[in-house]
Amino acid sequence: MQNERNHFIETxxxxxRVRLARARALLSPLKRDLLSLxxxxxxxxxxxxxxxxxxxxxxxxxxxxxxxxxLLACETLGLVKPMVHLVRQAAIEGVYSMGxxxxxxxxxxxxIDVWLVHDRLLSPEECRLLQEKSALLxxxxxxxxxxxxIYLVHPEQFIGIKxxxxxxxxxxxxxxxGSAQHWLLLEEFYRSQICLAGKQVAWWPKSQNIEGLLxxxxxxQIPACEYFGASLWQLYKGLDKPHKALLKVLLLESYxxxxxxxxxxxxxxxxxxxxxxxxxxxDSYYLLYESIDKYLVAQQEPRRLEIARRCFxxxxxxxxxxxxxxxxxxxxxxxRLVESWNWSKSLLExxxxxxxxxxxxxxxxxxxxxxxxxxxxQTLLQFASTHKLSESLKLSELGLLTRKLHxxxxxxxxxxxxxxxxxxxxxxxxxxxxxxxHNLEEYCLYCCPPQRKSFIGQRAVYQSRSQAKLLVWAVxxxxxxxxxxxxxxxxxxxxxxxxxxxxxxxxTSFDPIGKKVSNMDLYQPWQYRKLLFLLxxxxxxxxxxxxxxxxxxxxxxxxxxxxxxxxxxLESIDLFSLNSWGEWHCQHFEGDLAILExxxxxxxxxxxxxxxxxxxxxxxxxxxxxxFEQTVINLVRRAARLSSNVSSxxxxxxxxxxxxxxxxxxxxxxxxxxxxLKDAKAFYQQLTTRMLIELPRPNLGNEPLTMAPxxxxxxxxxxxxxxxxxxxxxxxxxxVLNEHNELNHYIQHGVSVDELVxxxxxxxxxxxxETATHRFNLPQFFRLIRIDGRLRAIPFGISIDxxxxxx
Numbered sequence: 001m002q003n004e005r006n007h008f009i010e011t012x013x014x015x016x017r018v019r020l021a022r023a024r025a026l027l028s029p030l031k032r033d034l035l036s037l038x039x040x041x042x043x044x045x046x047x048x049x050x051x052x053x054x055x056x057x058x059x060x061x062x063x064x065x066x067x068x069x070x071l072l073a074c075e076t077l078g079l080v081k082p083m084v085h086l087v088r089q090a091a092i093e094g095v096y097s098m099g100x101x102x103x104x105x106x107x108x109x110x111x112i113d114v115w116l117v118h119d120r121l122l123s124p125e126e127c128r129l130l131q132e133k134s135a136l137l138x139x140x141x142x143x144x145x146x147x148x149x150i151y152l153v154h155p156e157q158f159i160g161i162k163x164x165x166x167x168x169x170x171x172x173x174x175x176x177x178g179s180a181q182h183w184l185l186l187e188e189f190y191r192s193q194i195c196l197a198g199k200q201v202a203w204w205p206k207s208q209n210i211e212g213l214l215x216x217x218x219x220x221q222i223p224a225c226e227y228f229g230a231s232l233w234q235l236y237k238g239l240d241k242p243h244k245a246l247l248k249v250l251l252l253e254s255y256x257x258x259x260x261x262x263x264x265x266x267x268x269x270x271x272x273x274x275x276x277x278x279x280x281x282x283d284s285y286y287l288l289y290e291s292i293d294k295y296l297v298a299q300q301e302p303r304r305l306e307i308a309r310r311c312f313x314x315x316x317x318x319x320x321x322x323x324x325x326x327x328x329x330x331x332x333x334x335x336r337l338v339e340s341w342n343w344s345k346s347l348l349e350x351x352x353x354x355x356x357x358x359x360x361x362x363x364x365x366x367x368x369x370x371x372x373x374x375x376x377x378q379t380l381l382q383f384a385s386t387h388k389l390s391e392s393l394k395l396s397e398l399g400l401l402t403r404k405l406h407x408x409x410x411x412x413x414x415x416x417x418x419x420x421x422x423x424x425x426x427x428x429x430x431x432x433x434x435x436x437x438h439n440l441e442e443y444c445l446y447c448c449p450p451q452r453k454s455f456i457g458q459r460a461v462y463q464s465r466s467q468a469k470l471l472v473w474a475v476x477x478x479x480x481x482x483x484x485x486x487x488x489x490x491x492x493x494x495x496x497x498x499x500x501x502x503x504x505x506x507x508t509s510f511d512p513i514g515k516k517v518s519n520m521d522l523y524q525p526w527q528y529r530k531l532l533f534l535l536x537x538x539x540x541x542x543x544x545x546x547x548x549x550x551x552x553x554x555x556x557x558x559x560x561x562x563x564x565x566x567x568x569x570l571e572s573i574d575l576f577s578l579n580s581w582g583e584w585h586c587q588h589f590e591g592d593l594a595i596l597e598x599x600x601x602x603x604x605x606x607x608x609x610x611x612x613x614x615x616x617x618x619x620x621x622x623x624x625x626x627x628f629e630q631t632v633i634n635l636v637r638r639a640a641r642l643s644s645n646v647s648s649x650x651x652x653x654x655x656x657x658x659x660x661x662x663x664x665x666x667x668x669x670x671x672x673x674x675x676x677l678k679d680a681k682a683f684y685q686q687l688t689t690r691m692l693i694e695l696p697r698p699n700l701g702n703e704p705l706t707m708a709p710x711x712x713x714x715x716x717x718x719x720x721x722x723x724x725x726x727x728x729x730x731x732x733x734x735x736v737l738n739e740h741n742e743l744n745h746y747i748q749h750g751v752s753v754d755e756l757v758x759x760x761x762x763x764x765x766x767x768x769x770e771t772a773t774h775r776f777n778l779p780q781f782f783r784l785i786r787i788d789g790r791l792r793a794i795p796f797g798i799s800i801d802x803x804x805x806x807x
Contacts, residue, residue: 005210011273012204018278019194022329023102033073034146038114039095039197040070041137044082050140057129058122060087061095062198091126093117093155093214094198098189100315103285104330105244107317111147115189117198117214120155127152158186158217181230183222184252190219191266191284204270219264227256228384228765231377232401239408242369242420243311249376250308251288254295256383265291280333285315304375307368309341310351314423319352321345359419359427359479360447360461366420374409385766395761396523396797399778402765403522406776407583412719416469416576416584419477428481432474434467434499435460435489445470447479450487450496468534468574468620469586471499475506476584482507498620502534505618517582523780523795525717526579527609531602531636535628536621539571539590543622552627559627560595561657568592568659569624570632575602592659595632596674599639599665603672607643608714615640642667670713709735709784711793716741721777723760724793725753726784732756733784739777757781757796 024032041051043066045059065084074081099113100106118130134150141148190203202213209215231252238245255262265287272282280286289312296305318334319325338348350361357365408417421427431449436442444460461479464470474480486499509532536542547563559569572590575598579585589597606613615636619628635656642652646667654665655677664677712724712735719739726733731749734756738744748756764778781796 008204008207008274009200009210009213013200015269015273015278015282016195016200019102020196023097023106023194025328026102026106030076030144031146033076034141034144034148035112035196036067036070036073037077037079038097038112038137038148039064040066040074040082042092042095042116042133043087043197045133046082049079051133051137053129053133053136056126057133058091058118058126060090061092062090064090064197090198091119091122091130092198093119094201095196096189096198096201097194097196098192100192100285102194103192103283104280104289104312104334105285105315107315109317111149114148114150114196115153115193116150117153117155117216153216155214155216158182181233182226183217183219184226184230186216187219187222187264187266189216191264191269191287203266204273205267219266221260222255222262223387224256224259225384225387227252227380229398231380232398232405235373235377235405235409236401238369238373239404239420242366242373243314243422246311246369246373246376247288247292247308247315249373249380250292250295250304253376253379254291256380257295259383280329286333304372307372311369313338313351314354321348321352354423355425357422357424357427358447359429359477360459362419362422362424362427363461365422370409381766395757395781396795398761398765399780399797400519400522402776402778403581403780404517407581409776410583412585414585414587416473416476416586418584419479421478426481427478429479429484431485431487432480433487433489434470437463441465443467443470445474449485450489466538466574466586466588467499468537468576469588471503471537472506472532472534472574472576472584472586475503476510480507494622498622502537502618502620506532509616509618517580520795521580524580525608525715525720525722525780526581526583526605527611528577528602528605528613529580529609529611530578530614530616531606532576532578533598533615533617533632533636534574534576535617535619535632536571537574538588540621541571542569542624545569545623549624549627552624558657559624559631561659566657566660568595569621570595570628573598577602577605579605595635596656596658596663596665599636600672600674602636603639603643603667604670604716606640607669607671608717613640639665639667639672643672669710709791711784711791712737712743715782715793719777721764721779723757723779723781724784725756725781725796727753735784753783753796 024035027035039061041049043059043061043064045057046052064087066082071081094117096115096117097112098115100110101112116130116134118127122130131152134152138148138150190201193201193203195201199212199214202208202210202215205220207213207215208218231249234245234249234252237248251265255264265284268287268291269282269284272287289308292308293305296302296308313334316330316334318328318330320331320335320338325331407415410417419427429447431447433446433448433450433454435444435446435455437444440463442463442465445462446455446458446460448454448458462470462473464473471480471486474484480486480503482504484500484503485496486503487496488499552559552562557563561567562569571594572588573594575587575589577585577587587598587601589595589601615633617629617633617636619625621628638654642654642665646652646669650668652667654667656663656665656674662677663674666673666675709724715722715724716737718741720737721739722737724735724737728747731747732751732753734746734748736744736746751759760779760781782793783796785792785794
């Protein structure tokens with residue numbers, strides 16, 4: 001028995017050496033040195049070294065001694081060589097890389113994910129200092145063009161005992177899955193980890209009790225309910241790297257298909273290892289692909305298999321069509337694999353040229369990836385629906401993940417979904433042409449000049465009933481930049497120039513980075529951050545107007561009721577709004593009442609916004625351009641000011657003549673309505689009504705005189721499902737706002753707030769979403785709590801530490 005244990009330990013150590021050698025073989029000389037320095041910088045903590053943040057930060061890696069390679073790396077990076085010594089009380093059990101490094105999936109742009117397993121006795125303050133040092137080191141590595149993500153891991157994090165510090169560092173974020181996946185994350189660590197320094201990991205079956213090894217827990221049986229959280233997490237990761245996420249979610253699907261007799265990749269890796277196979281076939285990423293291939297062949301799904309093969313090939317980053325491609329340890333195996341797929345030379349060249357794909361190719365590939373990922377998610381959802389939501393999956397984090405996914409996978413036709421550039425460095429086009437399709441009754445955008453022969457073999461990259469929406473989509477996604485020329489097929493040069501000029505102006509309206517979306521932003525109702533108005537792009541009669549623009553300015557004339565004919569020159573408005581959830585929405589208004597309708601639409605959102613909303617106006621009219629822009633921006637700012645100045649007991653009125661009618665714009669604490677002032681009776685009714693705009697009255701049972709709390713009105717946001725919960729002697733007082741702001745009320749007996757939230761979340765996650773529209777639109781939950789005498793709505797499940805953490 002002891003001999004067998006020793007044999008297993010030695011065999012695992014050999015695999016570790018092979019993996020480290022393969023990882024280094026795929027790195028540039030500088031990145032090899034940087035990799036060597038990761039454990040050294042955590043072992044030696046001294047002033048002048050990267051990551052130094054004061055003398056109190058714990059340091060020392062278990063039984064670590066720097067090698068000659070690591071000491072040479074210090075010289076290369078200009079660091080003083082450390083005095084070699086053993087640390088008696090090491091703060092760090094081990095330093096490990098995990099993920100694609102050393103595998104088929106490692107490519108020149110791959111990052112390095114590092115698990116820092118710390119001593120279980122470290123205090124929360126010591127963990128915070130170690131976390132701070134990790135962040136400083138991440139920044140230092142980034143200066144050398146190497147992305148290193150460092151995670152603090154409590155040695156008992158996966159076996160049920162969590163320190164306060166462990167809770168803090170496992171909160172959900174851009175790189176960490178929080179509670180969304182637990183044992184599946186550990187299984188990925190086991191199949192791909194490389195020990196850079198410290199204790200060897202007990203990762204193979206039945207090795208958890210071997211003395212001297214680091215045991216993080218057993219993954220023999222992963223609970224079925226975890227597949228739901230893990231699939232959500234992979235979809236979220238897919239917003240940035242969909243080709244990588246698709247492979248992971250397909251693996252989850254293949255795992256689930258054999259549940260509970262699942263054979264994990266970590267088990268396959270170990271089986272190869274003890275059989276003495278250290279070839280390229282014994283690679284965690286290759287075995288991942290092999291499992292997906294076997295599963296999809298059994299399912300008889302050649303289309304999904306073909307897309308999965310392309311994703312695997314692109315993840316590897318080996319360009320087989322390029323003769324000068326360096327032939328590393330993966331080259332021969334991948335060449336044979338691609339040959340067996342019978343790919344054409346042109347397909348291989350297209351994939352190898354992925355960094356220069358145009359927007360049409362990206363659009364097609366993104367559509368395929370999204371369709372397949374959502375299909376896998378639906379399969380895993382059905383698999384998990386017979387199980388309760390995992391207790392380890394925090395409901396607050398479930399809400400965050402689904403809220404973020406809803407912003408991307410929404411089927412709302414008014415939302416502008418960003419185009420994922422994947423690998424393409426630039427997707428700007430020199431020529432963009434608008435074509436109106438009478439059959440579709442839509443405008444179609446083509447990436448070519450307006451000559452008819454140019455359209456042969458072309459496919460429209462975007463379609464919309466609004467010209468303005470096509471324009472904004474192209475600028476927002478970088479398809480239209482400074483050198484881009486716009487055209488309208490069969491229209492004069494002047495109209496084409498109008499589009500080109502507008503696109504140039506809009507290029508400064510979209511921040512390519514944008515303000516970050518924090519956890520608190522996603523917990524709360526959306527708020528406006530930016531409003532962009534595009535005027536008269538679809539309809540414009542100013543070119544036929546015979547008046548003089550200088551006289552309009554001189555007489556301070558009203559462009560909404562101009563001249564003797566009292567003509568409203570503003571015929572169409574396209575409103576583009578950026579909200580605090582990071583979503584761009586588009587609304588189209590046309591006709592004489594367009595300006596009044598758009599003001600009524602935006603006023604509640606403006607009033608709810610806690611910060612000043614950025615406002616921009618771009619006119620596409622042939623004439624009166626300056627007058628349009630100045631008048632509309634002044635009017636919107638006035639509306640914002642009036643809506644901010646009203647109280648729950650007051651109403652402010654602003655008169656505005658539109659065409660031949662004098663309207664009153666009535667602002668109160670709920671928004672704005674407009675009314676023809678010639679109707680004296682209606683006018684006085686508006687002035688004497690305290691609540692101009694209120695939510696539909698709920699059924700309040702035995703308390704018909706009770707009003708819904710004002711705070712609910714203040715939080716009302718269209719498009720979101722919101723639950724407001726207040727414990728009472730009878731049970732839980734529940735107010736529900738649906739996506740249309742319709743209010744319902746009931747009292748739930750015999751449950752706590754936590755139990756109610758869990759029950760409703762499970763119902764929405766597994767039983768409600770029959771249509772794509774509601775797939776990720778899970779409810780937001782708020783506790784109604786009285787603080788300092790004032791009733792407040794506090795997001796459910798939020799902690800002070802998580803409030804401002806970027807998602």
